[in-house]
Amino acid sequence: MDSLDKRIFALAIPALGALVAEPLFLLTDTAMVGHLGADALAALGLASTIAATVVGLLIFLAYATTPLVARRLGSGDTPGAISAGIDGLWLAAGLGVVLGILGYLTTPAVVGLFPASDAVAAGAASYLLVSWWGLPGMLLVIAATGMLRGLQDTKTPLYIAVAGFGANALLNALLIYGFNLGLVGSAWGTVTAQWAMAAVFLVLVTKKASTVHVSLRPGLTGLTQAAKSGSWLLVRTLSLRIALVATVVVATSLGTSELAAWHIIFTLFSLLALALDALAIAGQALIGHDLGAGNRAAVRTTTQRLIRWGFLSGGVLAAITGVLSPLLPLVMTSETSIREALWPVLVLLGLTLPLSAFVFVLDGVLIGAGDGRYLALTGVINLAMFAPFLWLASLVSTPGGEINLLGLMMLEVAFGIGYIGARALTLGLRYRGEAWLIIGENR
Numbered sequence: 001m002d003s004l005d006k007r008i009f010a011l012a013i014p015a016l017g018a019l020v021a022e023p024l025f026l027l028t029d030t031a032m033v034g035h036l037g038a039d040a041l042a043a044l045g046l047a048s049t050i051a052a053t054v055v056g057l058l059i060f061l062a063y064a065t066t067p068l069v070a071r072r073l074g075s076g077d078t079p080g081a082i083s084a085g086i087d088g089l090w091l092a093a094g095l096g097v098v099l100g101i102l103g104y105l106t107t108p109a110v111v112g113l114f115p116a117s118d119a120v121a122a123g124a125a126s127y128l129l130v131s132w133w134g135l136p137g138m139l140l141v142i143a144a145t146g147m148l149r150g151l152q153d154t155k156t157p158l159y160i161a162v163a164g165f166g167a168n169a170l171l172n173a174l175l176i177y178g179f180n181l182g183l184v185g186s187a188w189g190t191v192t193a194q195w196a197m198a199a200v201f202l203v204l205v206t207k208k209a210s211t212v213h214v215s216l217r218p219g220l221t222g223l224t225q226a227a228k229s230g231s232w233l234l235v236r237t238l239s240l241r242i243a244l245v246a247t248v249v250v251a252t253s254l255g256t257s258e259l260a261a262w263h264i265i266f267t268l269f270s271l272l273a274l275a276l277d278a279l280a281i282a283g284q285a286l287i288g289h290d291l292g293a294g295n296r297a298a299v300r301t302t303t304q305r306l307i308r309w310g311f312l313s314g315g316v317l318a319a320i321t322g323v324l325s326p327l328l329p330l331v332m333t334s335e336t337s338i339r340e341a342l343w344p345v346l347v348l349l350g351l352t353l354p355l356s357a358f359v360f361v362l363d364g365v366l367i368g369a370g371d372g373r374y375l376a377l378t379g380v381i382n383l384a385m386f387a388p389f390l391w392l393a394s395l396v397s398t399p400g401g402e403i404n405l406l407g408l409m410m411l412e413v414a415f416g417i418g419y420i421g422a423r424a425l426t427l428g429l430r431y432r433g434e435a436w437l438i439i440g441e442n443r
Helices: 003-036 038-057 065-074 078-111 118-150 155-178 182-211 220-254 256-292 296-324 328-332 336-351 353-368 372-394 405-432
Strands: none
Touching (some): 003 038, 003 256, 003 296, 038 182, 038 220, 065 078, 065 118, 065 256, 078 118, 078 182, 118 155, 118 256, 155 182, 220 405, 256 296, 296 336, 353 372, 353 405, 372 405
16 A cells, blocks of 8 residues: 555545444434334434435535635645634534524424325424434534544544444433433434534634634634635535435335335435545545645546545445345334335445445545536536436336335436436546646635
8 A cells, every 4th residue: 555545544544434423323313213113214214304405505514614724734824724614613603503493493394395194294393393403513513524624634523423423322222212202312312412522523623723823713704715615515515415305205205115215225325425435535635735735746646546446445335235235124124014125225226336436536526626616517417317317216106005116226226327327427527627626725
């Protein structure tokens, strides 16, 4: 392993642990709630889709902060790098409070947009009304994680994520089963863990600012730059979330059991995707740093190496998913019909992982380069290419009483091949050119 590989994995391996913490939160919730019945599991699937859409739209708090911090660090301006990260934290806190209030007030209306049964809708609303209290804490965690990644530190977020995951699992078990709070107990456990993680991050950032004598007050210029760099990434992320929500809408229309099954499938995909995304996180930090240092040749070399490792990692995870596909349904649900439908869809999911790895790596590289405008515009194109696949999946039906396995398979084809394939095409075309390779402290 040469020095470049060591640089990549010094960032990617710790980032892997931190990245999988969030879907592990959801996976833990899913495994515990899955034994409460299909209605509770479907309600969790619906609620988590809505909450994840809001959080996912604001992932730019990390993705915009990382390259800003990394470029300044690469140019030798450490105080400026830390100051940029602090501005990102203030932006995260403000957005978290405002959106948390809006989410709380609009929960019944938003849940009503989905064609779910009364029991599922009521459960989803109860979960969300608790979850919004944790939104500011979750966004602070995202922004602080982005700041530390830009500072080439992915180990600290890993340690905090592991501690947070452990606390979340214990709290959920206690509240769901020990106090008989069911689905609402799961929400309170996650909210508590999120705020505990945020508190630890804030203490660490305060110490870093004190070390280099940087003010903790927000700067107007910094906030403006963070908002500007994040605005294109917000559009890019919005296109992603539309694609994800559209798949849930189709799954909901197929039936309660199908929605519950799709929630498990997508939760597992999220875990696998974020595992692959560890290389993308390393790419964001390394590409931003090298562009800030003016080293364009290193950027090309690093990108090629990241793609190679991405395909290899995707192949390994594909094999693991295939081997475990008969066993995972037994852990995730007690419903026999859902178990039987899950394993063939999981096999298909595994086959799409190498292509997903290619997409995630190039996405991270272009984010690190600050190429948000291109990612935003092509996000709309990707949605247009995805729509026909999703429409075909919505047409599949089965005789009454049987779970719609064919519909679930078509939904996985639509997302895993149609949508991911469209992203692979648009990202690959950009990578072949030179327009994204802009050097300097600021893009």
